Amino acid sequence: MTSVDSSTPDSNIERFSPLHQAHVDAGASFTDFAGWQMPVRYSSDLAEHHAVRNQAGLFDLSHMAEILVDGPDAAAYLDYALAGKLSVIELWQAKYSLLLNETGGIIDDLVVYRLDDAKFLVVANAGNRFAAFDALAARAADFDVTVVDQSDDYALIAVQGPNALAILDATEGVTDLGTDLLFMKYYRITDAFFRGHPLLVARTGYTGEDGFELYLAADHARELWDALVVAGADKGLVPAGLASRDTLRLEAGMPLYGHELTLTTFPAQAGLGRVVNVNKEGDFVGRAASVAGPAAGASVLVGLIAAGKRAGRADYEIFRSLDAAHSDGVITSGALSPTLGYPVAMAYVTPDLARLGTEVYVDVRGTRIPATVTSLPFYKRVK
Amino acid sequence: MTDTSALQYTAEHEWVLVEGSIATVGITAYAAEKLGDVVFVELPEVGSTVAGGTVVGEIESTKSVGELFAPVNGTVTATNDAVVNSPELVNSDPFGEGWLIKVEFDTLPTLLTFAEYSALVGE
Numbered sequence: 194m195t196s197v198d199s200s201t202p203d204s205n206i207e208r209f210s211p212l213h214q215a216h217v218d219a220g221a222s223f224t225d226f227a228g229w230q231m232p233v234r235y236s237s238d239l240a241e242h243h244a245v246r247n248q249a250g251l252f253d254l255s256h257m258a259e260i261l262v263d264g265p266d267a268a269a270y271l272d273y274a275l276a277g278k279l280s281v282i283e284l285w286q287a288k289y290s291l292l293l294n295e296t297g298g299i300i301d302d303l304v305v306y307r308l309d310d311a312k313f314l315v316v317a318n319a320g321n322r323f324a325a326f327d328a329l330a331a332r333a334a335d336f337d338v339t340v341v342d343q344s345d346d347y348a349l350i351a352v353q354g355p356n357a358l359a360i361l362d363a364t365e366g367v368t369d370l371g372t373d374l375l376f377m378k379y380y381r382i383t384d385a386f387f388r389g390h391p392l393l394v395a396r397t398g399y400t401g402e403d404g405f406e407l408y409l410a411a412d413h414a415r416e417l418w419d420a421l422v423v424a425g426a427d428k429g430l431v432p433a434g435l436a437s438r439d440t441l442r443l444e445a446g447m448p449l450y451g452h453e454l455t456l457t458t459f460p461a462q463a464g465l466g467r468v469v470n471v472n473k474e475g476d477f478v479g480r481a482a483s484v485a486g487p488a489a490g491a492s493v494l495v496g497l498i499a500a501g502k503r504a505g506r507a508d509y510e511i512f513r514s515l516d517a518a519h520s521d522g523v524i525t526s527g528a529l530s531p532t533l534g535y536p537v538a539m540a541y542v543t544p545d546l547a548r549l550g551t552e553v554y555v556d557v558r559g560t561r562i563p564a565t566v567t568s569l570p571f572y573k574r575v576k
Numbered sequence: 577m578t579d580t581s582a583l584q585y586t587a588e589h590e591w592v593l594v595e596g597s598i599a600t601v602g603i604t605a606y607a608a609e610k611l612g613d614v615v616f617v618e619l620p621e622v623g624s625t626v627a628g629g630t631v632v633g634e635i636e637s638t639k640s641v642g643e644l645f646a647p648v649n650g651t652v653t654a655t656n657d658a659v660v661n662s663p664e665l666v667n668s669d670p671f672g673e674g675w676l677i678k679v680e681f682d683t684l685p686t687l688l689t690f691a692e693y694s695a696l697v698g699e
Contacts, residue, residue, distance in 0.1 A: 222609065237667070238638055239613040436612055436639050502616040504636065528638050529615045558634075558641070 210255040211411035227320035229256040238436035248429025249354030258322035264338035274332040293479030348414030353404030363424040401445025446570030459487040492541035499564040504536035505555035578671035585693035611637040614666040650681035
């Protein structure tokens with residue numbers, strides 16, 4: 194096996210997206226995200242959120258990690274390295290999966306795209322780039338496969354929202370699509386060109402809306418960004434920052450690594466038991482621990498909704514009553530839902546509080562506010 | 577348009593407009609920008625006594641929570657109902673329609689000048 198590390202950059206260095214100047218030009222405010230200076234908002238995070246729900250938003254996700262797995266054993270290798278059965282996905286299909294450690298905890302959650310019989314693109318979180326790559330490289334030892342971290346070569350632009358299809362369709366320079374956009378299903382990817390340069394078009398996202406994620410060489414990112422802006426000008430497209438991305442994914446009930454998912458979280462606790470295929474042939478990393486499952490009484494992820502406007506936020510504690518001395522849970526993500534108008538949160542609670550409709554209390558900076566356990570997602574688009 | 581150079585400031589990013597014994601208090605544009613879109617504002621009761629330097633209210637955005645500190649010792653004489661009903665005023669007009677509370681005081685502590693506050697936020 195070969196694993197090629199694209200020279201580990203110093204994690205203390207501030208990193209900039211290939212689209213940084215586009216964000217500066219658009220007046221973005223920036224935030225540090227896993228060492229990257231990324232747009233948190235351009236003008237209003239609420240306006241950007243509503244644009245994605247109602248029209249379309251344009252996101253720069255170039256900080257995310259792209260790891261290419263290539264070689265005769267690629268499919269069998271991924272079945273061993275990841276929790277799901279990746280060998281069964283079809284050419285140009287995508288699958289959400291988990292990278293587990295030996296104790297069944299989550300190193301990262303990722304999306305895997307099959308680009309050829311023996312070639313897969315694995316997309317990992319920016320903050321887990323090196324942990325994910327290191328684990329994937331180490332697991333390749335007994336397989337005829339190469340694992341290459343190509344994160345620095347790729348830019349990733351997402352167009353999300355009900356108008357995303359029309360915008361991409363109208364984008365000048367996007368040619369040779371392997372699949373017509375109209376017939377492309379959700380969680381599929383296809384190859385294409387943008388002004389002669391290779392482009393991957395995936396119908397995936399992290400907003401709860403229809404949309405596309407576009408992978409291309411970093412050198413051509415600005416050209417594509419600008420072409421999308423032009424195509425979206427009469428279709429309500431606005432650049433959208435990470436603040437709106439977070440409220441969008443929260444409403445859609447999608448977990449965020451470091452919040453809902455951690456090295457000590459079992460997928461089953463996070464409601465992701467279906468992602469772990471303990472029935473597939475052969476061993477995979479984390480299998481024994483996954484079969485054993487989390488300890489009895491381990492907390493489970495639930496949705497919470499509340500009345501009023503005061504939102505419970507990450508790390509706020511959950512109590513079973515107004516006067517309970519000990520907390521029985523903690524919020525991992527929470528906000529006043531821009532779409533719904535009331536507070537929503539994801540939280541880990543003791544199993545006896547996880548039943549839908551259970552009334553609990555959230556300690557909002559010293560005041561216990563009632564909340565109700567509800568099913569996820571909070572928001573589901575009308576198809 | 578408020579003349580922001582005529583206001584006084586705190587290190588907690590409030591602005592203070594002093595008229596006689598009444599201090600009108602809001603948060604600065606810098607603070608509003610850092611918070612993002614404000615979605616909820618909680619203000620003290622009219623008539624309540626506040627102590628300078630203590631938290632008397634909260635300004636919540638989708639992303640985070642900001643605390644409102646009383647810049648002076650005194651009694652709250654008015655709160656801005658418009659902001660409670662339309663928290664976005666804090667973003668759209670932080671030095672005007674987005675004012676938060678009025679406090680009647682006896683003595684005014686030393687606050688920051690416009691130049692000092694500008695230096696603090698590096699603008």
